[in-house]
Amino acid sequence: MSNYKLGREFAEQLDHNDELSTYRSQFHIPKDAEGNELIYMTGNSLGLQPKITKGYINQELEDWAKLGVDGHTHGKNPWLNYHEFLTKIMADIVGAKPLEVVVMNSLTANLHFMMVSFYKPTPKRYKILIEADAFPSDKYAVESQLRHHGYDDKEGLILWKARKGEELANYEDLENILKEHGDEIALVMIGGVNYYTGQFFDLKRIAKLGHSHGCVVGFDCAHGAGNVKLELHDSGADFAVWCSYKYLNSGPGSLSGAFVHERHAHNKELNRFTGWWSHNKQTRFRMRDDFDQLPGAEGWQLSNPPILSMAAIRASLDVFEKAGFDKLCEKSKQLTGYFEFLLNELNNSNIKIITPNDPDQRGCQLSIQVKNADKDLHDKLTQAGIITDWREPDVIRCAPVPLYNSFMDVYGFIERLKTVI
Known part of the structure; x- marks a missing residue:
C-alpha cells in the first residue's frame, strides 16, 4: 500500500480495516501512572507479553505441584519432549x-x-x-x-x-x-x-x-x-x-x-x-x-528443556500461528510504510531514516537519525508516553510491531514527535 494520507481519520480507517487489529487486545500494553496506554515501539528489544502466557506457565506450575517428577510423562503437556x-x-x-x-x-x-x-x-x-x-x-x-x-x-x-x-x-x-x-x-x-x-x-x-x-x-x-x-x-x-x-x-x-x-x-x-x-x-x-x-x-x-521458559514461548507461538505469519508480514509492510510516509511528511531536514526504504530490505524497524540530537530527545519522548530505543550517537530505533501496534500508535508517535522536536 502506498496511497497514504495525513490526518487522524486516515489512521483510524486503517485500523478499522485491519483484520489483525484484534490481536492488540491479546497483549498487555504498558500504561503510565494515570492508566493511559503508552505507545510501545520497542518490540525489537523486548516484545510485549501475550495475555495467555500466564495460563501456559501456570499449567506447568500446577502439574509440577500435583505430579512432581511424573509431570515429565503424565502432565497435560508432558515435559520429556516439551x-x-x-x-x-x-x-x-x-x-x-x-x-x-x-x-x-x-x-x-x-x-x-x-x-x-x-x-x-x-x-x-x-x-x-x-x-x-x-x-x-x-x-x-x-x-x-x-x-x-x-x-x-x-x-x-x-x-x-x-x-x-x-x-x-x-x-x-x-x-x-x-x-x-x-x-x-x-x-x-x-x-x-x-x-x-x-x-x-x-x-x-x-x-x-x-x-x-x-x-x-x-x-x-x-x-x-x-x-x-x-x-x-x-x-x-x-x-x-x-x-x-x-x-x-x-x-x-x-x-x-x-x-x-x-x-x-x-x-x-x-x-x-x-x-x-x-x-x-x-x-x-x-x-x-x-x-x-x-x-x-x-x-x-x-x-x-527448561519448561517454564518454553511455556512462554509456546504461548506466543500459538498467537503467531492463529494470526498467520504471512498476514503479519503484510501488515508489517503497511504499518512501517505508513510510519515512513508520516516521517517524510514532516519535511524536517534534521530527521533522516537510515533504514532501507525498500520494504523487502527491512522489517518493521525504522532507525531515525536526528541531527544534533542527544539522549535528551529520547528522554523527552519517554516523558511524552513513547517507549523507543536510543542508540548512540543520534539514532532512535522504533519498531511498529504488527501483532500489537496500531496505525493510531504510529500516528500518535508522529504527533508527539512534532511537539518534542
Missing part, C-alpha cells in the same frame, strides 16, 4: 524444516555451540567475516573464538563496513572482500537484520557468495525471527541462531532458537559439544550406553 511442541511453528516462522530447528539455551551460547561445529580454522583459512556494526555480543563471541583457537582477534577479524558517509552495507564491497580474502576466511557470520540500521540482508545471496569461496556461512537472526521472512532453508546457510524475546514475545532472557541445514543433519563427524539430550531418545535413559547422536538440529541439544 521442546517438540515448539518445533513446527518455529520452523514455519523462520522458513525451515522441523528437522532443522531446535529451541534451546540462550542466544550467544547457541552461537558459540554452532561455531564449535562450523568454525574449523586451518593455518591458511582461519579468519571470520562479520558486518562492521554487528551487535556487540556477536563481535565479542567471534573474537573469543579466534582467541580460543590461538589467533589474534584483531588480525583474524574482517569487517564488512559501510562506505564513508553511508549507513548501509554494500554487497559489492562484500564481493570484493571475498575476492581478496576468500581463501583466508573460514566463517562468514552476519546478523540477518542489522540491529542498528534495520537493514535486512539478502541471506541467500550472502550464503551463495560465501560458499563460492569455500567459507561456512551462518546468521544471527535475533532481529529477524518473527519480523521478516528469513527462509533459512532456502537461503542455504549452514546455521543460524536467534533469540525469542524480541519479536517472538517470550519474555526477558528467554530461550534461543538454532537452525542447522538438513545437509548437515546426519553428519556425525562434525565436531560438537554434546550432552544427554542430543542422545538417541529411545536409549537416552539407559544411562550406560555409548553416545548415539540424534539427527538434525536436536543433535546439538545438551540438556533437558
